[in-house]
Amino acid sequence: xxxxxxxxxxxxxxxxxxxxxxxxxxxxxxxxxxxxxxxxxxxxxxxxxxxxxxxxxxxxxxxxxxxxxxxxxxxxxxxxxxxxxxxxxxxxxxxxxxxxxxxxxxxxxxxxxxxxxxxxxxxxxxxxxxxxxxxxxxxxxxxxxxxxxxxxxxxxxxxxxxxxxxxxxxxxxxxxxxxxxxxx
Numbered sequence: 001x002x003x004x005x006x007x008x009x010x011x012x013x014x015x016x017x018x019x020x021x022x023x024x025x026x027x028x029x030x031x032x033x034x035x036x037x038x039x040x041x042x043x044x045x046x047x048x049x050x051x052x053x054x055x056x057x058x059x060x061x062x063x064x065x066x067x068x069x070x071x072x073x074x075x076x077x078x079x080x081x082x083x084x085x086x087x088x089x090x091x092x093x094x095x096x097x098x099x100x101x102x103x104x105x106x107x108x109x110x111x112x113x114x115x116x117x118x119x120x121x122x123x124x125x126x127x128x129x130x131x132x133x134x135x136x137x138x139x140x141x142x143x144x145x146x147x148x149x150x151x152x153x154x155x156x157x158x159x160x161x162x163x164x165x166x167x168x169x170x171x172x173x174x175x176x177x178x179x180x181x182x183x184x
Contacts, residue, residue, distance in 0.1 A: 022093040024048035030102035038106035042077040100128035
């Protein structure tokens with residue numbers, strides 16, 4: 001839910017600023033083989049980038065068929081994304097990946113790609129459970145800022161914010177339905 005809220009805010013910012021930025025996002029899910037691989041992440045991110053900046057379609061039409069086999073598709077899609085992100089006319093771009101730790105196939109390759117494509121113009125925001133391998137690899141990238149919600153003083157604030165969000169949504173439902181039982 002937190003990342004959905006961040007994406008909504010980024011969308012509003014982009015619209016308010018005259019669409020001078022790109023935003024692409026992907027939600028991984030471990031239990032669905034269609035959305036738990038690095039190839040799925042690349043397909044989703046490339047699709048949204050091309051949708052938002054249609055002239056980037058030329059990178060997909062550059063006589064590079066995308067194979068069905070994920071191990072081969074990874075190489076082709078990674079090159080396409082690198083070319084897109086290296087385009088001199090690419091708008092500043094935010095790439096958001098949720099549940100990164102639920103991406104099973106080719107995760108190390110995806111980590112390498114994130115590290116090598118992060119720049120002043122290309123920002124990645126990934127959410128993940130704390131895993132040493134992911135943290136270690138991302139620390140070597142450009143401008144990493146780590147924020148942990150589940151430990152220390154942050155856990156207290158997160159709990160407070162979640163309670164506030166639930167109360168707000170319950171109030172919204174109560175006004176629509178004419179009342180709800182108390183949460184207490």
